[in-house]
Amino acid sequence: MKVSFTINGKLKSVEVSDGNSPLLWAIRDGLDLKGTKFGCGKAACGACTIHVDGKAVRSCSFPTKYAEGKEITTIEGLSVDGRLHPVQQAWKEEVVPQCGYCQPGFMMATAAMLKEIPNPTDDDIDNNIINVCRCATYYRMRKAIHKAAALNSQNS
DSSP states (O other), rough: OEEEETTTEEEEEESSTTTTSSSHIIIIIOOOHHHHHOOSSSSSSSSSSSEEEEEEEEGGSSSSSGGGTTEEEEEGGSSBTTTTOOHHHHHHHHTTTTSTEEEEEEHHHHHHHHHOSSSSOOOHHHHHEEEEEETTOHHHHHHHHHHHHHHHOOOO
C-alpha cells in the first residue's frame, strides 16, 4: 500500500505492507528520519511525538494509512531555513537534555502546545506536556517552555 503525505514541507510517498502499521516506522525506516524516537510503543511516553496537521500525535500508535494527504512535521522539520524554532533555541539555552533520547518528543509536544496556549502557566504545562523523561529533566524543561513562549512573543 502506498501512502502519500507532506512531511517537513516535502511531498513524500512510502510503501507499507500494512496500512495499520505505525507511522513511526514509515518515518524512521521508510524515510530515514531518525529524530522521532521509539519509546514504549503504546502512546504513553511521548518519545515518538510528531505533528499531524499541526496537532501533537504519538506516531507509534498512529496508523500510516491515516497520514494520507496530511501535513506532517517531525523534529527535523521544526527549524526553518537553518533557524532554530523558539522551542529548540530555548532547549539549547536552558541546557535541557541529559541523555536526550526523549527530547525531540518533548519539543514537538511543546511546539504544538504553544500554538494553542502562547503563554502557558505551570499548570498548563503540567496538564499538556505529559511525556515521560527517565532522566527527570522536568525542571529545566519547564524553564525552557517559559523561555520558548517569551521567544515566540518577541518574534511576533
